[in-house]
Amino acid sequence: MKEWLKTIQSRSNFDLDTLSLILSIVLIVLAIINPSIPLKHNIYNYVFVADISQSMNTIDMSVMNKPLTRLEHMKHSLHEIMSELPCGTKVSIGIFVGVSVSASYTPIENWGIICENFDAIEDTIDHLDWRSGWSGNSRIRESFFNLARLIRSFPENSQVVYFTDGEEAPKLHTFNTRDLGQFQGGNDWIIVGVGSLKGAPIPKLDGKNQLIGYWSSDSFGLQPGIAQISEANLGTRDNLVAGGESDRYISKLDEAYLKDITKQIDGIYVRGDSVLNILSAMKKQKPAWQDTADFHLKWFFASLAGIIFSLRFISIKHIKQYVIKRRK
Structure with a gap:
């Protein structure tokens, strides 16, 4: 009887060793062949539009109790958002002023903190400055149409995260209020409101960013006569500086x-005022599109082969001893 058990055990060891060796070889061959399966995955492209009009110089925001301008607070938020984006996300930084939105570049890959283009994107954010503006006006409604056209010119579709304080300058009236009823392209765009509901005066700065006064209420007056219906000069600000509170x-x-x-x-x-709220809203956006990519199985088969090859060195005797001990 004992001889019979020894024969069965030796054959079992032989069969197990042979089987594990054959399986390991087959899996290694499959790893070399490197088969793949097609998988759909979401593509995320973002255009972060930064309002750099002069009202964004208003100091009514703060970070850790430190007073900041709306522009600086927006830049702080953008830095935090970039560090939270997953690898493979494509990003562009756009600038809004006047009626136009200009993209610094078409969306490029942002690989987070350790990735290739992260420093370039961070540097772009650091250099957002009101002095880059090409107009003294701020017409948000009109910019939506120009932004939609800009996105259509990209090689890939993109979602929008638009930072602004909502300050239309000149103030809206019958002649300069663009109808958004027929607007197409804004689905899932995120509009981020920057600033406080209490408000503060808009500082007037010189070319060296030095304070020389504050914009007066008259600066937002409409030009008289025909200028009110001029598409090019619709109610521009004048150059007045407020003399008193x-x-x-x-x-x-x-x-x-x-x-x-x-x-x-x-x-x-x-x-x-909350980066978490902005990120939460971004999760509600639909992906720019879906693409199909090959998922290669080389590492799966190679890892499985290594595991099976290692297990063959565990003898049946050791397993039986462990089972006997557990029964006791």
Whole structure:
């Protein structure tokens, strides 16, 4: 009887060793062949639009109790958002002023903190400056149409995260209010409101970024006569500087207005004082598109072969001893 058990055990060891060796060889061959299966995956492209108009120099935001301009707070938020984006996300930084949006570059890969283009994107954010503006006006509604055209010129579709305080300058009236009823392309755009509801005066700065006064309420007056219906010069700001507290124009986050135009374009509005809220809103956006890519199985087969080849060195005797001990 004992001889019979020894024979069975020796044959079992032989069969197990042979089987594991054959399986390991087969799996290694498969790893060399490197088969793949097609998998659909989401593609995320973002255009982060930064309002750099002069109202964004208003100091009514803060980070860790440190007063900041809306522009600096927006840049701080953008830095934090970039560090949270997953590898493979493509990013472009756009600049809004006047009626236009200009992209620094078409969306490029942002590989997070350790990846190739991260430093370039961070540097672009650091250099966002109101002095880069090519116009003294700020016409947000009009910019939506120009932004949609810009995105259509990209080689790949992109989602929008648009930072602004909602300050239309000159103020809207019958002649300069663009109808958004026929607007197409704003689905899932995120409009981020930057600024406080209390507001503060808009500083007037020189070319060296030195304070020389504050914008007056008269600076937002309409040009008389024919200029009111001129598409090119529709109510520009003048160059007045407020002399006293009562003359200063108080700029506030126009949240009601931003919510209204966001609704008109079927977008998503979020307050910009919380990066978590912005990231949460971004998760609600649909991906730019879906693509099919080959998922290669080389490492799966190679790893499985290594595991099986290692297990063959565990003898049946050791397993039986472990089972006997457990029964006791």
